[in-house]
Amino acid sequence: MKNPFSIALSLLFLVVFNALFFWLVDTSNAPTSVWISYGFITLAYLTILALPYLGPKGGPDGWFLNATMYSIVVPYFLLELVIGIVFIVMRPESYTAALLVQALMWVLFLVWFLAQAASNKVIADNHKERMAANQAQRDMVGQMKMLMSIVKDPTLKATLLRHHDVLRYSATRQTPATEPIDIELEAAISSLRGLVRSGEESTEEAKRLTTLIGNLVLERKEAAKTNQNNM
Numbered sequence: 754m755k756n757p758f759s760i761a762l763s764l765l766f767l768v769v770f771n772a773l774f775f776w777l778v779d780t781s782n783a784p785t786s787v788w789i790s791y792g793f794i795t796l797a798y799l800t801i802l803a804l805p806y807l808g809p810k811g812g813p814d815g816w817f818l819n820a821t822m823y824s825i826v827v828p829y830f831l832l833e834l835v836i837g838i839v840f841i842v843m844r845p846e847s848y849t850a851a852l853l854v855q856a857l858m859w860v861l862f863l864v865w866f867l868a869q870a871a872s873n874k875v876i877a878d879n880h881k882e883r884m885a886a887n888q889a890q891r892d893m894v895g896q897m898k899m900l901m902s903i904v905k906d907p908t909l910k911a912t913l914l915r916h917h918d919v920l921r922y923s924a925t926r927q928t929p930a931t932e933p934i935d936i937e938l939e940a941a942i943s944s945l946r947g948l949v950r951s952g953e954e955s956t957e958e959a960k961r962l963t964t965l966i967g968n969l970v971l972e973r974k975e976a977a978k979t980n981q982n983n984m
Contacts, residue, residue: 764802766798767795767798770794770798774791774841778841783844784844784845784846784848785848785851786840786843786844786845786846786847786848786850786851786852787840787841787844789848789851789852789855790836790837790838790840790841790851791837793833793856793858793859794834794838797829797830797833797834797859798830800826800829800830801823801826801830804819804822804823805819821869822866822870822873825865825866825869829858829862832858833855833858833859836854836855837855840854840855889932889935889939890920890935892939893920893935893938893939893942894917894920894921896939896942896943896946897913897916897920897942898917900913900942900945900946900949901913901914903946903949903950904954905954906954906955909954909955909963912963912967913963915967916966916967916970919967919970919974920973923970923973923974923977928976928977930976930977930979931973931976931977934969934973934976935973937969938966938969938970938973941962941965941969942966945959945962945963948962
């Protein structure tokens with residue numbers, strides 16, 4: 754949430770613009786073209802104020818994507834400010850020119866803005882998909898570390914460390930080929946962790962799960978490698 758100083762700074766232009774407009778312009782006798790220009794200038798600036806709520810939120814790409822939106826909105830606002838002031842100063846009795854010119858500018862801006870917004874949404878969605886695809890491997894590496902931290906048997910810990918290293922340095926991205934392996938691998942890690950916490954790390958079931966984890970890690974590595982070769 755913005756602090757009061759940021760809000761006041763954001764509204765400074767509107768305060769100054771309105772003060773100058775109502776001080777310098779004879780509003781009691783102003784033609785419609787003046788009010789149209791006043792409205793379009795205000796709308797253009799309000800678009801800048803609304804942009805933080807319209808753009809992507811957070812993420813490594815958030816700043817860049819928002820910057821692309823500002824690169825459209827700010828030039829439109831500056832152009833609208835200049836053209837709007839020209840119409841305010843000229844005070845044409847007919848509102849047709851003022852309305853057509855500024856409405857056309859707004860429509861062109863809106864089309865460009867929406868096209869860029871749609872493009873940014875695709876980029877942001879792709880980034881989220883990549884992050885989600887990479888998260889599964891990171892989660893399993895973290896689960897393996899947690900498992901090793903509670904294992905007391907040095908032989909079992911050494912075996913799990915080897916499996917952990919293979920998993921850690923394998924492909925991070927989850928693919929359709931590795932997804933079922935990842936699901937089975939997470940289940941095996943969880944089951945082994947349950948046995949270790951119950952003091953059953955030396956049982957045959959614990960050994961079976963350890964072997965299964967090693968096989969699944971290698972299977973995942975090969976599946977990821979095959980997928981990369983086929984791309």
